Amino acid sequence: MELLYTLVPLIIVLPxxxxxxxxxxxxxxxxxxxxxSAAVLLAFVLALVxxxxxxxxxxxxxxxxxxxxxxxxxxxxxxxxxxxxxxxLSAVMVLLITGVGGLxxxxxxxxxxxxxxxxxxxxxxxxxxxxxxxxVLANNYLLLFLGWEGVGLCSYLLIGHNFERKEARYASxxxxxxxxxxxxxxxxxxxxxxxxxxxxxxxxxxxRAAELLAGQQVQWIFGPTxxxxxxxxxxxxxVTGKSAQIPLWVWLPDAMAGxxxxxxxxxxxTMVTSGVYLIVRSHxxxxxxxxxxxxxxxxxxxxAFVAASIAIGQYDIKRVLAFSTVSQLGxxxxxxxxxxxxAAMFHLLTHGVFKAxxxxxxxxxxxGAHEVQDMRRMxxxxxxxPRTFWTYMVGTLALAGIAPFAGFWSKDxxxxxxxxxxxxxxxxxxxxxxxxxxxxxxxxxxxxxxLVFWGEQRDHSYHPHxxxxxxxxxxxxxxxxxxxxxxxxxxxxxxxGLAHILDHFLEPVFEVTGAVTEPPKFDLLLASITVILAxxxxxxxxxxxxxxxxxxxFRDPLARVLGVFFEGFEQRWYADDVYDSVVIRPFKAIxxxxxxxxxxxxxxxxxNGAARLIxxxxxxxxxxxxxxxxxxxxxxxxxxxxxxxxxxxxxxx
Amino acid sequence: xxxxxxxxxxxxxxGAAAAMVLSHNAVHSALWxxxxxxxxxxxxxxxxxxxxxxxxxxxxxxxxxxxxxFVIMLLGSEKGEEVNGLPWQTPVALVLGLVLVSIxxxxxxGADSPAIAAAPATDTQIGAAEAVANSLFSTYxxxxxxxxxxxxxxxxxxxxxxxxxxxxxxxxx
Amino acid sequence: MVPTDYYVMLSAILFTIGxxxxxxxxxxxxxxxxxxxxxxSANLALVAFSRQWGHVDxxxxxxxxxxxxxxxxxxxxALLVGIFRTRRTTNVDEVNTMRG
Numbered sequence: 064m065e066l067l068y069t070l071v072p073l074i075i076v077l078p079x080x081x082x083x084x085x086x087x088x089x090x091x092x093x094x095x096x097x098x099x100s101a102a103v104l105l106a107f108v109l110a111l112v113x114x115x116x117x118x119x120x121x122x123x124x125x126x127x128x129x130x131x132x133x134x135x136x137x138x139x140x141x142x143x144x145x146x147x148x149x150x151x152l153s154a155v156m157v158l159l160i161t162g163v164g165g166l167x168x169x170x171x172x173x174x175x176x177x178x179x180x181x182x183x184x185x186x187x188x189x190x191x192x193x194x195x196x197x198x199v200l201a202n203n204y205l206l207l208f209l210g211w212e213g214v215g216l217c218s219y220l221l222i223g224h225n226f227e228r229k230e231a232r233y234a235s236x237x238x239x240x241x242x243x244x245x246x247x248x249x250x251x252x253x254x255x256x257x258x259x260x261x262x263x264x265x266x267x268x269x270x271r272a273a274e275l276l277a278g279q280q281v282q283w284i285f286g287p288t289x290x291x292x293x294x295x296x297x298x299x300x301x302v303t304g305k306s307a308q309i310p311l312w313v314w315l316p317d318a319m320a321g322x323x324x325x326x327x328x329x330x331x332x333t334m335v336t337s338g339v340y341l342i343v344r345s346h347x348x349x350x351x352x353x354x355x356x357x358x359x360x361x362x363x364x365x366x367a368f369v370a371a372s373i374a375i376g377q378y379d380i381k382r383v384l385a386f387s388t389v390s391q392l393g394x395x396x397x398x399x400x401x402x403x404x405x406a407a408m409f410h411l412l413t414h415g416v417f418k419a420x421x422x423x424x425x426x427x428x429x430x431g432a433h434e435v436q437d438m439r440r441m442x443x444x445x446x447x448x449p450r451t452f453w454t455y456m457v458g459t460l461a462l463a464g465i466a467p468f469a470g471f472w473s474k475d476x477x478x479x480x481x482x483x484x485x486x487x488x489x490x491x492x493x494x495x496x497x498x499x500x501x502x503x504x505x506x507x508x509x510x511x512x513x514l515v516f517w518g519e520q521r522d523h524s525y526h527p528h529x530x531x532x533x534x535x536x537x538x539x540x541x542x543x544x545x546x547x548x549x550x551x552x553x554x555x556x557x558x559x560g561l562a563h564i565l566d567h568f569l570e571p572v573f574e575v576t577g578a579v580t581e582p583p584k585f586d587l588l589l590a591s592i593t594v595i596l597a598x599x600x601x602x603x604x605x606x607x608x609x610x611x612x613x614x615x616x617f618r619d620p621l622a623r624v625l626g627v628f629f630e631g632f633e634q635r636w637y638a639d640d641v642y643d644s645v646v647i648r649p650f651k652a653i654x655x656x657x658x659x660x661x662x663x664x665x666x667x668x669x670x671n672g673a674a675r676l677i678x679x680x681x682x683x684x685x686x687x688x689x690x691x692x693x694x695x696x697x698x699x700x701x702x703x704x705x706x707x708x709x710x711x712x713x714x715x716x
Numbered sequence: 717x718x719x720x721x722x723x724x725x726x727x728x729x730x731g732a733a734a735a736m737v738l739s740h741n742a743v744h745s746a747l748w749x750x751x752x753x754x755x756x757x758x759x760x761x762x763x764x765x766x767x768x769x770x771x772x773x774x775x776x777x778x779x780x781x782x783x784x785x786f787v788i789m790l791l792g793s794e795k796g797e798e799v800n801g802l803p804w805q806t807p808v809a810l811v812l813g814l815v816l817v818s819i820x821x822x823x824x825x826g827a828d829s830p831a832i833a834a835a836p837a838t839d840t841q842i843g844a845a846e847a848v849a850n851s852l853f854s855t856y857x858x859x860x861x862x863x864x865x866x867x868x869x870x871x872x873x874x875x876x877x878x879x880x881x882x883x884x885x886x887x888x889x
Numbered sequence: 890m891v892p893t894d895y896y897v898m899l900s901a902i903l904f905t906i907g908x909x910x911x912x913x914x915x916x917x918x919x920x921x922x923x924x925x926x927x928x929x930s931a932n933l934a935l936v937a938f939s940r941q942w943g944h945v946d947x948x949x950x951x952x953x954x955x956x957x958x959x960x961x962x963x964x965x966x967a968l969l970v971g972i973f974r975t976r977r978t979t980n981v982d983e984v985n986t987m988r989g
Contacts, residue, residue: 691801691802692984693802693915694802694805697808697809701812707820707823718891719891722891733907736919737910742918742919745918746918752929756932756933763940765939765948771952775956780925783966784918787970793978796915796978797916799980802982809912810909816901817902817905820898820904824894825894836940836943842939843945847945859953863956870960870961873963873964873967
């Protein structure tokens with residue numbers, strides 16, 4: 064246990080150290096990449112040791128690795144420590160961040176070889192890792208918020224890495240502004256938490272949340288449920304911002320303007336999952352509010368479905384994956400809303416692995432295809448880049464939910480939770496939509512695979528080549544992970560201790576708040592249905608895309624079948640246009656009015672008017688200062704007259 | 717008899733004062749003022765203040781007015797009225813003067829104050845040099861001495877003011 | 890015996906003439922003389938009250954006023970000479986450099 068007090072800060076400090084060293088000492092991109100990778104991989108090793116130590120602790124001790132480095136903020140009754148909480152939930156997040164993050168760092172060495180600013184890229188990447196680690200290791204909401212903002216900043220910097228390109232600049236701004244809206248929600252939630260609980264420490268809030276909100280200590284005209292609803296709703300706004308859920312999801316697809324490995328790390332595997340982590344971390348508050356939890360389920364489901372349908376209509380290889388990420392995040396958020404927190408975490412972990420794999424695979428494809436991103440110009444890469452192809456295949460099967468790959472187990476657990484019900488009853492409609500989404504997922508992934516790797520090359524203006532080993536080795540490692548990651552939470556093999564490993568590992572976290580549930584049972588019928596449907600979707604995709612030789616600027620054959628719907632998918636359901644006309648244009652109009660009319664006329668007019676008024680008054684008074692001593696004497700006399708007049712009449716009477 | 721003397725003296729003083737204000741030549745003004753001072757001195761005598769009457773004549777009519785005349789001659793500023801920056805001030809001053817006299821008249825003559833209406837004290841010796849000296853060198857000894865300091869300061873001041881300006885002029889040429 | 894009222898009224902009239910002189914005359918020397926006139930009128934009232942109350946204090950005060958007036962004239966005239974040296978005038982309306 065004492066070991067953990069040293070290890071946990073070290074895990075955070077290592078990437079930070081890497082960032083500092085790269086900032087001040089290193090000019091060579093490849094060397095910077097090695098240093099950055101070494102820092103994160105070393106952190107991963109430490110995280111493994113730490114997790115093993117944690118697992119070795121007694122059950123009830125596992126949530127008590129809660130320590131303070133120093134007093135961070137002390138003002139009145141507000142006391143915020145700079146402290147960390149290393150419990151099973153943090154542990155799995157740390158493992159994901161440092162493990163997948165480390166592989167992505169290694170991959171980046173190859174990918175960024177020809178970049179203009181590789182050192183800066185690695186500095187941002189390391190900085191991101193430490194911020195993310197602070198986010199998941201914080202033992203209070205304010206420190207969590209520090210990490211939350213830190214990852215937002217790094218995301219902004221990395222999206223805008225190629226700032227010479229206009230769309231990268233706009234995308235980074237968009238991501239930052241949209242995230243800011245969500246951050247505001249989280250900020251409100253934190254303020255409300257402090258108001259209600261008087262502390263921001265997890266240890267001071269969660270175990271007592273239920274009793275405090277229901278008990279006598281908080282008396283409020285609204286009642287405890289409404290307080291919990293208000294707090295969790297504000298948090299939900301933060302979640303929709305960071306995890307790209309409806310209505311704040313529009314930034315994530317554009318975030319693909321950043322370098323592909325950065326997208327893999329930040330906009331697929333780790334940062335965007337911090338919203339899910341927040342819900343799971345704050346589950347004892349969400350549990351108090353059924354209404355917000357149900358809302359969370361439907362937001363997640365709607366996001367999953369909408370994003371998956373959009374993914375069908377995209378031609379950009381990264382954009383498909385981006386919408387896929389939004390969709391999968393919807394799965395996690397929906398699961399978190401249902402109260403199936405372990406399922407949400409399970410999917411978070413498996414998705415982190417296979418989506419990182421897919422993104423890196425896409426990066427490898429783009430790298431090998433000389434920066435071509437349009438799938439219509441690809442085709443037949445199976446032969447040119449076999450290693451990328453096979454690993455990509457594994458990732459696709461995992462995402463499509465084909466047994467026994469990782470995605471199958473986690474996605475199935477979420478769909479199962481929807482039908483079999485948890486704390487808030489069953490969500491049949493949500494479950495049906497999630498199954499449809501899973502089918503759509505299989506279809507668009509099939510579409511991608513068949514367009515990119517099958518058939519013949521459609522655009523012969525370049526020669527695709529396989530990437531170097533420094534990129535393909537991380538792919539292979541991740542592919543193995545994507546294939547077998549399901550074992551961390553298999554629903555059977557109880558007898559040999561392989562079942563529900565994650566469930567049991569996370570149990571202490573929920574024990575503290577009294578939120579432990581039975582591990583869900585495996586529903587063979589449901590699982591078969593989803594697998595068969597997914598296989599069918601893959602087969603349909605094969606029939607539609609793989610059998611014909613397309614031109615390099617072809618229109619998707621679905622456009623004829625689906626008509627306006629396909630157009631809607633292509634145009635992302637017009638969400639950006641709606642936001643543009645409903646939010647951005649009126650906002651710009653108001654801003655223009657304020658800057659061109661109100662500010663010069665109103666504010667400046669007021670200020671200048673006040674100045675002019677005083678100036679005029681001064682000019683008027685100046686006239687009285689004639690400089691003639693006789694006129695002063697006259698004024699003097701008038702005063703004298705007033706005084707003696709007063710006394711004369713007063714005393715005589 | 718005394719009343720007639722008062723009336724004549726009063727008219728002379730008022731007339732001399734008015735003439736001083738009205739005359740265009742500063743030398744004439746000074747001379748009219750001297751006449752006014754003499755009238756006031758006579759009034760002092762009527763008021764049983766012979767010592768003050770003598771002081772009035774020697775200090776005011778003698779020393780101060782001679783100094784005035786001396787400066788007028790020195791500067792040659794008998795006229796000095798050519799520029800008038802406030803032409804409208806003359807009527808206003810007259811009106812306000814009238815108001816001042818009216819208020820004073822209302823307060824003095826209209827008053828039924830028993831103190832003023834009562835007959836004045838008849839002790840004719842209070843204004844004699846002996847009585848004044850008794851008071852001045854006993855009760856008011858300290859103010860008297862301070863007055864001497866004041867005069868000394870005024871003397872030095874006048875000297876400093878004139879010497880400095882002469883030096884400055886010398887430096888300029 | 891002449892009532893005190895009359896003396897005080899005479900004093901008021903003289904004072905008013907002095908005020909009008911200060912306000913209307915531009916020659917600084919005449920303005921100065923008008924101020925002297927006002928001092929004198931005040932002295933007259935003091936002496937009149939001195940007789941009224943049968944008390945010498947009024948006359949003592951008058952004595953001091955005369956002394957102070959002498960000092961004031963000495964300094965004032967020195968200032969006038971100084972001003973005349975730089976501005977070549979004794980007209981108060983020409984010395985209005987303190988105009989706002």
